[in-house]
Amino acid sequence: MVALSAAEVRFIQGGIAHDLRSDGRGRYHFRPFSIQSGVIPQANGSGRCKLGATDVIASVKAELGRPPAGRPNHGSLVISVECSPTAAPEFEGRGGEDLSLELQRALERSLLGGPNGAGAAIDLSSLHLLEGKVCWVLYIDTLVLSSDGNLLDALSIAIKAALSNTGIPKVEVLASTSADEDPELDVDNEESSPLDISQVPITITLTKVGRHYIVDATAEEESQMTAAVSVAVNRKGIVSGLTKRGGIGLDPSILADMISVARHVSQTLIPTVDAEIAASESRAAGS
């Protein structure tokens, strides 16, 4: 929990009003961030994102499973978020559960696509192996190591890095004996193919403090927020999920404005993230 004095609160609010925040940023500037790929060797893919003092890890594990009900030609994504007690003492035990659930549902909204799988981060039909029988299930597990605000955006960057780092093992489907029985599969862990991550969105959270809204709020700034909107935007500028957070209502025109600001910010942020991911991939390959 952030405890601020009245003077500090006024300093933060005044800074935001003058487009000069306490750490020198403007309202729509992200903090510098770094990405590290392949941090967990056992996983099929992993990534770590440090955004200011916020530090999160994402890992992707590919497993064989059954296609979702009613969509025999699709694979599926499963997302989980865990808040480590290292990030804040109140996450000890079951304390982080509410926040974990909120973050998880926000990520699911932006990454899983609609109910029929349209607009998912990964083309779900590319995960399909045998109609109605077997498909890939990607388990995306994330862990919050340190929290200094804007967890959701950091998580989405880490997930994108992890997915870009992921190799899906090659699978050969051997002729199955009968339609009823499970088919035999030959999984080749040596050979793997990368995922197509061109559609993976990045979440941009706009936090409203006073009359203005800012991107990439720190924990101190978040403590002063009245409402926040997290918008997931992909490379084409298409909105693929939105979650309103915070308990204060928003005027529809302000909301529309916030969405367009999020899309605008994404146009500069996404190429930066992509470049960072590529750089860290080559670092990982080099070492």
Next chain:
Amino acid sequence: MEVEAFKRLYPLPFYERYLDSSVRPDGRPLGRARPTSVSLGAVSTADGSALVKIGNTTMLAGVKLEVMVPSQETPDQGSITVDFQMPPICSPLVRPGRPVEAASVISEQLSNVLTSSELVNLSELCIAPGKAAWMAYLDVYCLDADGSLLDTALLASVAALAHLQLPAVSVSEEGRVYPVSSSTSGDVSMEGAETSIKVKGNSISPRRRLKLGAAPFALTCMVHKKHLLADPCAEEETLLQCSITITMNQMGRLVSFYKPGGAVPATTAIVKECISLARRRAREVQQILKEALEDHIESPSLMQTD
């Protein structure tokens, strides 16, 4: 003293004044139950459902069916699992996350009474002996708790079971069960296009209602000094404390006589009076249920009558 204040400070003497003139604060005579209503098919996601109100006490019962493999010992029987829930909406005393003791006690009583009354013959739930049978989940939700919970829950359960329809299904030789579309009953399997079904050799059981045995009906009475009050509301239950719940079926047989302690011992005279009240009430409720069923079903009453 003002009436409200008197009631607040001395609830029992306040109440006894009423009893002495053989009337209750809500205007009922001592032996009369509150207005009762039954409506069937309240929830279409359930295979059978009923909404029952006795006074303010409101219960919603729903039956969901699943297919199971019968156990080795009883290859030609299905099963019924009864559960009674008191969600926090029903009473100020219930808080979320904390299970209510009363709910599990009523749940136990409800399943005992349903078993004792032999309302459902479990072989009725058989689809293919040894291979497949229906597993019926009967869940009763209390929406508004204002006394006589067991009476209402039992009526809701009986009504939901009477409303239950077993869907038309076809069974393959291996005991796999497939739904048959209801419009063209017994004609084409709904998933006829799927290759795994061998339509040949499938036996089809048509859509049907359960044949129920004699239905049980419960009446709770409060005993206080010389008085006997039928169908108490929540206030009366907390105030008077000594209760007797009698369950009788429509044939006049005693299915349960439940008296959990209390200050007044049940003498033979009290027992007999309670039984006659319960018998009258069972006839009354049976009529209400019959009318509800007739309103609902085109075909005449499928409840077994004497």
Next chain:
Amino acid sequence: MAGEALSRPDGRAGNQIRPLVCTRSLLSRADGSAQWSQENTTVLAAVYGPKSVTGKKENPEYASLEVIWKPKSGLSGKFEKEAELIVKRSLESIILAALYPNLGISIILQVINDDGSLLACAMNAACAALVDAGIPLSGLIAAVSCGVTVNNEVVLDLLKSEEQKNVAHVCLVFPSQPVSVVLELPSNVDEKPEKQGFITCVMRGAMDVDQYLTCVDQGRAASAEIAKFLRKSLGQSQVWALLSFLL
């Protein structure tokens, strides 16, 4: 009616109860304890209190009563919850709880073996343990089970196998007060002991009303026997000591 005695697995007559054994003060940590056996059905009861309680249990007018039913094995479920409630409500009618406001009494019932009539056995064990703990009571209770066989005969003190086979059975709890200390039970004063009413009744299976009334009569007769045994086993002196305390 021929062969009524033969119709029972252990050769008892219909109106015959099993031999009773009651042992008291077996547990040193409890304030009172008793083990009650009806042949192979045995329940051990322990009483703690009156002791201080906190929170919702605390009542400024009465001692609160808590009953915990421990099954022979496994976790307690709905059956145990219901049994706890029945035992608690039945005992509340004899415990003079108004003597200990703001305090609590706990009774722990451990099932040692179940061969029928379990609830009745537990009730008797609890009553004996309460006396052993010196909790002031307005009287004793005696519980008995009674069943209707497939041949419509009424039998007492059922075995487990009979409970499963019979069409119905019922557990009855009767009060047993010495005539001299009936304090305020107005409905009872003018009743002859043979017309005494029961405190608790729990029933499984369906029976006719006449059969039920026969059960109650038979149960009442048997409960007098059980009460007599209980009184004897507790020792006349102790009961009188208690009663004189009341007076």
Next chain:
Amino acid sequence: MSRAASTYAVPSYNATPDLSVKGVPPSLLSPEGSRLDGRLPHECRPAYMKTGAVNAAAGSAYAEFGQTKVIVSVYGPRESKKAQAFSDIGRLNCDVKFASFSTSVRGKASQGMEEKEYTGMLHKALECAVALHTFPKTTVDVFALILQSGGGDLAVVISCASMALADAGIVMYDLVPAVSLSCTGSEVLLDASMEEERWGDGGMIVAAMTSRNEITQLTMTGEWPSTKVSEALQLCLDACLKLAELMRSCLKEQVVAGGQ
């Protein structure tokens, strides 16, 4: 009793054929432009609302929107839980539960998660509409039970809950009507039913205080081109406005009926 193997447990047998068994999604719009239940794309389901459904509660409401049936009761203001820290404004405590027979498959494993999520979303949707400072140090409990899930469950719960709060006499800045919407192909379908929700490309839920023109809760899933976002948002707000009128007239009717 041995439970069935998973192959048996999965299909459920309903009076209406279960779509989850079928592999092919149905076409959500007929060539003439009408929906599965005959509505036009921008038409809401028939709605029925009633307050005072639960007598034991301080306030309550029952709502039926098409196949979705929900009951909400409100208790309080009453004493807060002892464990909670002192607060000089009131607390709003929400809880949403599904009845076990409310869904086509009984007791899905994901139901607990969904209940938790709905609980959180309901809380956020109502929090800013309730004048919390009018009941300092105490708690108002809002409990919802979904009796039958037929699409747009959360939206119906939010609308119904604000009616129940009004019935309980809790001071609010405005009612909070909520509307859900589903998009399929190029069309948006207002107040989506279960099937439309299941097969749509994406969905949106909007809860708003219409007289203050404030959106209190908003979520979107699936892919949304920017033109569609504003169109859908406007549609939802219009529907909220109409729903608010309905809710107001319903509340007035109850008061008039109660006064007589």
